[in-house]
Amino acid sequence: MTRPPPPGPAGNFYAQLKELRSDFLAYLLNAATEHGDLVRLNPGPGTYLYLVNHPDLVRQILVTDAEKYHKSAMTQKMVGRFLGNGLIVNEDQSHKKQRRLAQPAFHKQRVDGYAHSMVELTLQEMASWRPDTPFDFEASMNVLTMKIVAKTLFGTGVAGGTEKVGRIMQVFAEAISGQFRALPLPQWLPIPRHLRQRAAVAEMDALIKEMVAEWRTAGTDNGDLMSMLLLARDMDSNDGMNDKQLRDELVSIYFAGHETVAKLISWVIYLLTQNPAVTQQVQTELNAVIGNRPPTTADLPQMPKLDQVIKETLRIYPSAWVFDRTPLVDVELAGYHVPAGATIYVSPYVSQRDPRIFDQPDRFLPERFATGWEQNIPRYAYYPFGGGPRVCIGQAFAEMEAKLILATILSKFSVELATQEPIEPEPGATLRPKNGLPVSIKSVL
Ligand code: HEM
Incomplete structure (x- = not known):
């Protein structure tokens, strides 16, 4: 006898697709709230998506049974077209090997070495802001995090400059976000969007080829991530990476490493503009720890309030909102049968708003993360950086970068929202403020 499928929203696929298109986040959140730990969604003809909504299921998929799962065919196809077989989509033994090779580039000691560049580049970006003159904070953070990843990944030499890479990354991100809005058209169709995407891939390939060739000629460790990846040797075979694999890792890290952090910082600033009492606490802390000088890594452990604010922001608006x-x-x-090949959504956005675990889940309450609390909620109730063998390799990098950038900005400026329009999250490759984040700044000195 066939078992009944997991529960899910009523209505045929057309009704569900309409709901999904009008507000994807609400569609997922409502489905989880109404139907429990495992929900079956039907957003297209014969198309089923399974949404997990319990920490034990998240753990089962990401950690305990991780070897039974791959990324979905859609992700392999959409993301793989731009990022090749880099860490984000690589699987099995090849993923394990690449992860081992890349890991040293992300060790704390190495990452700490990037702190100075992160602060310097933030100060340069801030020099372009004018007090009381509104600007789009999100756009500014995109530029800044792009420059930081370019500098720390490639050292000084991004041939053609960060503007060019920025344009290429924009095309990649739009294409990858597209999968959350419309069914993809076949790639061979020579429509302008596809032609633009192909040109962007070719441009990126040429750029990286040039940089790798230059590096191989010089052959020295410049202290950047690319040097680490080029020097990496497998313990067992003593093999390094070939040029194709190296290209794929560099583009993947570049892609994963900038937008996620730009969105995190933008959401922190937005939430602080809405919560003046918390902003005051952060500024008092910064005043006591760094005063008017730029922050260093040694200061970071003394900023528990800033740490709580970042954690709570990643709970409410996780940059990687679904995978x-x-x-x-x-x-x-959860007692239901899920067939091989099904697509399963694991969503920090949905999980981290679960009212069974988070009191007043919609409210920004950084003090939740006061010492000890996180250890008392179920593991995998809160997982903005994922978990298991695919946990974010850049977590320490991202946390340090976010803290240094925020400390640098907030010790010098107070920030206000410069629009009456509501700021709403838009789900794409990352979770971004839908129409940017218009703000104006004032010096706090
Ligand atoms: C706030 C910032 C960030 C967030 C929220 C975030 C989140 C995540 C999550 C949830 C995953 C796991 C996805 C999955 O299991 O399918 C992941 C993977 C990854 N992240 Fe991050 N990330 C951030 C920043 C960064 C940075 C700064 C870098 C690099 C400099 C980076 C590089 C990567 C890579 C390469 C992977 C793939 C790892 C693998 O599958 O082995 N991320 N990230």
Whole structure:
């Protein structure tokens, strides 16, 4: 006898697709609230998506049974077209090997070495802001985090400059975000969007080829991530990476490493503009720890309030708001049968608003993260950086970068929202403020 499928929203696929298109986040959140730990969604003809909504299921998929799952075919196809077989979509033994090779580039000691550049570049970006003159903070953070990843990844030499890479990354991000808005058209169709995407991939390939060739000629460790990846040797085979794999890792890290942080910082600033009492606490802390000088890594452990604010922001607006998996074999989740090849959504956005775990889930309450609390909620109730063998390799990098940038900005400026329009989250490759984040600044000195 066939078992009944997991519960899900009523209505045929057309009604569900309409709801999804009008507000994807609300569609997922409502489905989880109404239907429990495992929900089956039907957003297209014959298309089923499974949404997990319990910490134990998240752990089962990401950690305990991780080897039974791959990224979904859609992600492999959409993301792989731009990022090749880099860490984000690589699988099995090849993923393990690449992860081992890349890991040293992300060790704390190495990452700490990037702090100075992060602060310097933030100060340069801030020099372009004018007090009481509104500007788009999100756009400014995109430029800044792009420059930081370019500098720390490639050292001084991004041939053609960060503007060019910025344009290329924009095309990649738009294409990857597209999968959350419309069914993709076949790639061979020579429509302008596809032609633009192909040109962007070719441009990126040429750029990286040139940089890698230059590096191989010089052959020295410049202290950047690219040097680490080029010097990396596998413990067992003593093999390094070939040029194609190196290209894929560099583009993947570049892609994963800037927008996520830009959105995090933008959401922190937005939430602070809405919560003056918290802003005051952060500014008092910064005043006591760094006063008017730029922050260093040694200051960071003395900024618990800033740490709580960042954690709570990642709870409410996690940059990586959803990721997916597909089981390689039929599996059982929450007592239901899920067939091999199904697409499963794991969503920090949905999980981290679960009222069974988070009191007043919609409210920004950084004090939740006061010492000890996080250890008392179920593991994988809160997982903005994922978990298991695919946990974000850049977590320490991202946390340090966000703290240094925010400390540099907030010790010098107070920030106000410069629009009456509501700021709403838009889900794409990352979770971004839908129409940017218009702000104006004032010096706090
Ligand atoms: C606030 C910032 C960030 C957030 C919220 C974030 C979140 C995540 C999450 C949730 C995953 C796991 C996805 C999955 O399991 O399918 C991931 C993977 C990854 N992240 Fe991050 N990330 C951030 C910043 C960064 C930075 C700064 C870098 C690099 C400099 C980076 C590089 C990567 C890479 C390469 C992977 C793939 C790892 C693998 O599959 O082995 N991320 N990130």
